[in-house]
Amino acid sequence: MSETNKTDAVEDAAGKAAIPQQASAPEGGSAEREVLLRVTGLTKHFPIKKGLLQRQVGAVKAVDGIDFEVRKGETLGVVGESGCGKSTMGRVITRLQDPTSGTIEFEGRDITRLSTGKMRPMRRDVQMIFQDPYGSLNPRHTIGSIVSAPFRLQGVEPEGGVKKEVQRLLELVGLNPEHYNRYPHEFSGGQRQRIGIARALALKPKLVVADEPVSALDVSIQAQVVNLMDDLQEELGLTYVIIAHDLSVVRHVSDRIAVMYLGKIVELADRNSLYEAPMHPYTKALMSAVPVPDPKRRGTKSERILLRGDVPSPIAPPSGCRFHTRCWKATEICKTTEPQLLELKPGQRVACHHPENFADQAPQDTVLLTAAKEASELVGEAVLEESAETSAAVAAEVAAAEPAEAAEEASVEAEVSEAELETAEEPESEEPEATAEAPETDSQESTDK
Incomplete structure (x- = not known):
């Protein structure tokens, strides 16, 4: 109470x-x-x-x-x-x-x-x-x-x-x-x-x-x-x-x-993570709309992201991801499958198949939708280059981590294979002796008869 x-x-x-x-x-x-x-x-x-x-x-x-x-x-x-x-x-x-x-x-x-x-x-x-x-x-x-x-x-x-x-x-x-x-x-x-x-x-x-x-x-x-x-x-x-x-x-x-x-939470994070490294494309577009009052800092800010069209009607929202009709990264999976609000980083949850500043959740789907191609025309080249750079950096980190994991797995597999070979060599050495002795016993029985 x-x-x-x-x-x-x-x-x-x-x-x-x-x-x-x-x-x-x-x-x-x-x-x-x-x-x-x-x-x-x-x-x-x-x-x-x-x-x-x-x-x-x-x-x-x-x-x-x-x-x-x-x-x-x-x-x-x-x-x-x-x-x-x-x-x-x-x-x-x-x-x-x-x-x-x-x-x-x-x-x-x-x-x-x-x-x-x-x-x-x-x-x-x-x-x-x-x-x-x-x-x-x-x-x-x-x-x-x-x-x-x-x-x-x-x-x-x-x-x-x-x-x-x-x-x-x-x-x-x-x-x-x-x-x-x-x-x-x-x-x-x-x-x-x-x-x-x-x-x-x-x-x-x-x-x-x-x-x-x-x-x-x-x-x-x-x-x-x-x-x-x-x-x-x-x-x-x-x-x-x-x-x-x-x-x-x-x-x-x-x-x-x-x-x-459009009635959904697309990203939920603490303020520092959200403003320094937004993961949802819509959040990134919102951040680009914040004016910079200092003229000296305007040149360091990425280009303004302009979204094509208006917010769809809440009476009949789009299928899949509701932002795919205005997103410059939308692919077929965005149109058919609704992304879940998942915690991709500690304290940062996002609902996106192709998040920013993180590894792609659907790397196999690379064909852009027509709406995405039209939206990319309004998105600044600096933004697209930045997205490509961050995606490449994340992919490089993942790729760098994979060889280390692969090396560990290879060393484990080598140890296992060596152990299997040692155990397998012992019965193979015994089998030829048994086969060699078998003809001798047969010849001895024939001479006795």
């Missing part, structure tokens, strides 16, 4: 539960931390209905089978193009929307099919920061009413009273506590987002899902909000799932990053 649930069970004299205490930040590496959230085979399909009888004729496969886990105290960043299913995934793991299939485990408890009443106590531990700071706040309510809403809904009486706690939260996120009675229209976009963060932190949750928390803000305000979230994580021991499309922001705040494309 978690600390929050224990405190929930204790009621004060007024009949209201005391506000739960926030757990301290975990120590140690991410590999040693306890898993807080585990998602397995998660899918979310929105049905398409037509006709008078509203029969289902299809489905929008917004999230189509993803697996990941989030450990206590870490930040998982989720990136991808618009329409790839990032926001839907965030709403499903917080149970604001019901999943079509799969399992969602929070602190070892399956919350996939919990009813609204049973999910209410879990809302204290799982909160969400919404994307639009202009649409997520009710314009008819004051700031004090908005931030104190979680206390009323959960029946929690904070120590010192609701107003004092709300003012403390406003001060915590960098706002003036005297703005308690103001309305949302009196604040800027950055201030509204801070109000949304204060509301999400009211009940001291363990997991916060932030859906594009800074995309609607000015660049200078983005840095303030990102730094605020970092400080709050260190102070309160929060666990974040940050959904964004700004790769610079994600790299700054995330411990691990998941790259999504």
Whole structure:
């Protein structure tokens, strides 16, 4: 039973539960931390209905089978193009929307099919920061009413009273506590987002899902909000799932990053491995789109990768690898066989038959598809040369390792063969003596007769 649930069970004299205490930040590496959230085979399909009888004729496969886990105290960043299913995934793991299939485990408890009443106590531990700071706040309510809403809904009486706690939260996120009675229209976009963060932190949750928390803000305000979230994580021991499309922001705040494309996770790795040596072609294309502000360093950066066409429709996604219609390395196996999300390097999982910076998973399939030939026309020559060089380097390393292994196997085989020859020579030397003695005995018997 978690600390929050224990405190929930204790009621004060007024009949209201005391506000739960926030757990301290975990120590140690991410590999040693306890898993807080585990998602397995998660899918979310929105049905398409037509006709008078509203029969289902299809489905929008917004999230189509993803697996990941989030450990206590870490930040998982989720990136991808618009329409790839990032926001839907965030709403499903917080149970604001019901999943079509799969399992969602929070602190070892399956919350996939919990009813609204049973999910209410879990809302204290799982909160969400919404994307639009202009649409997520009710314009008819004051700031004090908005931030104190979680206390009323959960029946929690904070120590010192609701107003004092709300003012403390406003001060915590960098706002003036005297703005308690103001309305949302009196604040800027950055201030509204801070109000949304204060509301999400009211009940001291363990997991916060932030859906594009800074995309609607000015660049200078983005840095303030990102730094605020970092400080709050260190102070309160929060666990974040940050959904964004700004790769610079994600790299700054995330411990691990998941790259999504058309409802699938195509790569999942820690931020250093992902940015220094991306393994999926789509990830490499995303990295090439990050602008370099220093003019002196622009010449050292590889050429920009331009992908042909748009993201396919999630109603009828392509067969096999969903990126093969835009990939410059796609072959026949990419069209027919869906790649699995495998851990090719320690801490780096990728779903690709022809990964970058690693040995080819399907070296026998070398014939490019027509879509790949067209995409290669838009991919810079420097990128293709770099891919060829890295593939050749990896192949050389594998080839260099193979002779050593072959030499060891040959030496073992030679020892085995020598031992077999020694054992085989002994019976061969005895057999001729027996055959030579046999005629003598026959001649002796004939003379006796």
